[in-house]
Amino acid sequence: MTPATSLFTPVEADLRILADNLKQLVGNRHPILYAAAEHLFGAGGKRIRPAIVLLIARATMLEQDITSRHRRLAEITEMIHTASLVHDDVVDESQMRRGVSTVHSLFGNRIAVLAGDFLFAQSSWYLANLDNLEVVKLLSEVIMDLAAGEIQQGLNRFDTNISIETYLNKSYYKTASLIANSSKAAGILSDVSPETAEHLYNYGRHLGLAFQIVDDIFDFTSSVETLGKPVGSDLKSGNLTAPVLFALAEKPYLEVLIEREFAQEGDLEQALRLIQESQGIQQARELADHHAKLATEHIAVLPPSESRQALINMANYVLSRLY
Template sequence: MTPATSFFSPVEADLRILADNLKQLVGNRHPILYAAAEHLFGAGGKRIRPAIVLLVSRSTMLEQEITPRHRRLAEITEMIHTASLVHDDVVDESDMRRGVPTVHSLFGNRIAVLAGDFLFAQSSWYLANLNNLEVVKLLSEVIMDLASGEIQQGLNRFDTNTSIETYLKKSYYKTASLIANSSKAAGLLSDVSQETAEHLYGYGRNLGLAFQIVDDILDFTSSTDTLGKPAGSDLISGNLTAPVLFALEEKPYLEVLISREFAHVGDLEQALALIEDSQGIVRSRELAAEHAKLAIEHLAVLPPSECRQALTNMTDYVLSRLY
């Protein structure tokens, strides 16, 4: 087991069932889409999002077995996440994801876009069949948020006036919304109180933000092999993340380099050196740690259990990726 999946031991059997079900949910009516889905779901992802849904489900159903609806919610969560990755890779023109070729690099852009659309549509259909209007609303909002985050990122390319607040809002849309709303939805399927449901949302929101901030730090501190994509790729594409925004406060010349979109030879290398020489990475680490701490505080509402401890450990794992 990887450091991430070792936290999933209370739901390990559930995740095995989920892996088998995912391919069946897509169905084989469309051979190309089925091949794309099989490639995606076999790509060795950590399954962090469905694991969180299953851990929340079990930590709110301590006296009884989780229901088929809890399991289906975990599957829907992974389908939505995977659909968003397919579209992201097309937009970002990424050839590799998790160390394997992306759908569009294997099947072309047209099939990749349709495969992403198909997965979103399938997840929406299975969502409607849960027959819980509040849960349907929560997960439908996630799909809107994913699109909003991608649009906002596109509009803010190379914009050195982007604030940390705007960055966090985009990070919520792109990453935290799915974790927050699916955690809350799992609680609602367990009939928890509205107050507990809001705490579950708060856990997912802060964990998701910490996760995204850490990802954005790793874009500067990890090797291409570790990331499965070129290091510094966010900056090259004009996506200004926390380390850059903090560095901009200290290094005025960084703004010049970014504004001209690294047009001159050596611009990118100079920008990376300025970021490394600033407090950008350190301050980003502090911001991630702050959100991880807030996530843990929201778990106090749950009774002690192995699954609650696993949810707590998840915040440690997110931060440990930096070291």
């Protein structure tokens, strides 16, 4: 499997600049917040979201260099993503993320919530300073979507009646909205046509959905070491994802186990076994494949370039993580 970072060759230098800038953007007026930010941005991470912004910037600015506004948009995108992770970890009570201690496990819940709020506020301030109302609207919508997705997930816990459409809507809010809207915003800063901007939005939307579906499949097929959390932990917390929803149509007893919230000994293990025995994981793979293919079709409208090829490869990489 190709590591994600090898897809970023056209923007490798840009990502190094981004890593330096992120810590400076937070500033050191607040020592605890600065320490939290340094921990977050120093933890590495794949930087997939800002890399997509920078690749789109380069793929739509073939005759000239990308602007400082493109770079700032990539930084804002990573700040919004990081802020959402800090809040997610508080909600999920996660002690570790990708093998690194979470902010709330190091600094406590209060600081973690405030650090997340601070990063959202900081990203909004830098966003306003881009002086582009359309871009401000797109990224402000993302911040609303992130909260809406988290609330929707909380309200739908252990609800076996939710449809695949409801699941995809929640996945859009939680994951795809940021990729879709920042992709479109990068195109707008390059002065692309409204039609091209819409294709960029749809590229990000379908890529983000494929990404989330693949992540949800990992909850059933990966190891504790790879996931950084126990296998089946989404299911245990009542978060019903694509493999579960497909399996429910095939294994009626799964509904009984979920609706009693795995209250009896062995319930969770039995539920995991039923999902493995069903076509649920395979159907979820096909759904991820469908969205990755749509993403590729939308990005193909851009003229050929190394950056466009990297964006196509990104869709293939999302799927290759399954094999």
